[in-house]
Amino acid sequence: MTAPNLKVEDLHVSIEEKEILKGFGIEVNGGEIHAIMGPNGTGKSTLASALMGHPKYEVTSGKASFNGEDLFEMEVDERARAGLFLAMQYPSEISGVTNADFIRSAINSGREEGDEISLMKFIRKMDEKMGTLDIDQSFQHRYLNEGFSGGEKKRNEILQLLMLEPKIAILDEIDSGLDIDALKVVAQGINDMRGEDFGCLIITHYQRLLNYITPDKVHVMMQGRIVKSGGPELAQKLEEQGYDWIKEELGIEDETVGQE
Numbered sequence: 001m002t003a004p005n006l007k008v009e010d011l012h013v014s015i016e017e018k019e020i021l022k023g024f025g026i027e028v029n030g031g032e033i034h035a036i037m038g039p040n041g042t043g044k045s046t047l048a049s050a051l052m053g054h055p056k057y058e059v060t061s062g063k064a065s066f067n068g069e070d071l072f073e074m075e076v077d078e079r080a081r082a083g084l085f086l087a088m089q090y091p092s093e094i095s096g097v098t099n100a101d102f103i104r105s106a107i108n109s110g111r112e113e114g115d116e117i118s119l120m121k122f123i124r125k126m127d128e129k130m131g132t133l134d135i136d137q138s139f140q141h142r143y144l145n146e147g148f149s150g151g152e153k154k155r156n157e158i159l160q161l162l163m164l165e166p167k168i169a170i171l172d173e174i175d176s177g178l179d180i181d182a183l184k185v186v187a188q189g190i191n192d193m194r195g196e197d198f199g200c201l202i203i204t205h206y207q208r209l210l211n212y213i214t215p216d217k218v219h220v221m222m223q224g225r226i227v228k229s230g231g232p233e234l235a236q237k238l239e240e241q242g243y244d245w246i247k248e249e250l251g252i253e254d255e256t257v258g259q260e
């Protein structure tokens with residue numbers, strides 16, 4: 001089995017003809033955890049949505065490959081089936097589909113016919129992972145995210161991560177709105193996935209998540225691209241000093257993108 005790899009080169013993405021990503025590049029391999037930080041409106045969520053194939057986000061130039069395959073040539077469901085996972089900033093609610101049914105069909109859609117996960121195995125695994133994440137068993141039978149609190153939705157995204165075992169995960173603000181106990185639980189879930197068969201891109205505003213998950217690399221995004229990369233100490237410095245020193249260093253006046 002080849003090691004997971006997500007490679008993005010000089011990516012430009014527009015929304016309604018407004019350019020948001022302006023030459024974004026990154027490479028994430030199995031065994032690596034990368035964190036992307038950056039001021040509001042610099043295109044972090046746009047990156048996540050564009051890589052997952054959201055139709056509103058138009059890739060105007062640049063390349064992205066997932067395990068050596070052209071990502072933008074893959075259908076959206078193909079990307080997920082091949083092991084690319086996106087935990088969104090605002091997970092959708094789906095009425096009429098239970099959490100358990102959703103996760104089970106997502107697992108099976110990534111498998112060959114005849115190789116579907118058995119009900120027994122699924123239940124055992126789901127029980128175990130719900131225990132790890134301290135999620136009440138009743139959540140299995142509730143409709144997907146319907147009436148879930150903000151924190152419950154985030155925990156549920158991590159439950160999906162642990163159940164689906166993707167190759168590369170992009171986690172968009174998985175820590176927003178979490179209380180400190182939930183933050184630790186979510187971090188534990190991500191740490192449990194750590195290993196050569198898993199690579200992760202964490203989009204976050206706060207150093208606090210990175211106190212529990214030590215990233216291999218930290219990148220700062222401004223004006224639709226990465227402007228600085230470093231180790232965990234970079235996140236620490238951002239927490240203490242904000243972004244102004246980077247803007248000064250680079251001569252950036254307004255960090256938002258897409259505004260004329």
Ligand SMILES: Nc1ncnc2c1ncn2[C@@H]1O[C@H](COP(=O)(O)OP(=O)(O)OP(=O)(O)O)[C@@H](O)[C@H]1O
Nearest residue numbers: 015020039040041042043044045046047056257258
């Ligand atoms: N669907 C959309 N329609 C119009 N503009 C959009 C859309 N999605 C994003 N934008 C604009 O693109 C820019 C980047 O937004 P994006 O959500 O990617 O930023 P972000 O870095 O994730 O911000 P935050 O840190 O606040 O979550 C913003 O100016 C935003 O208003």
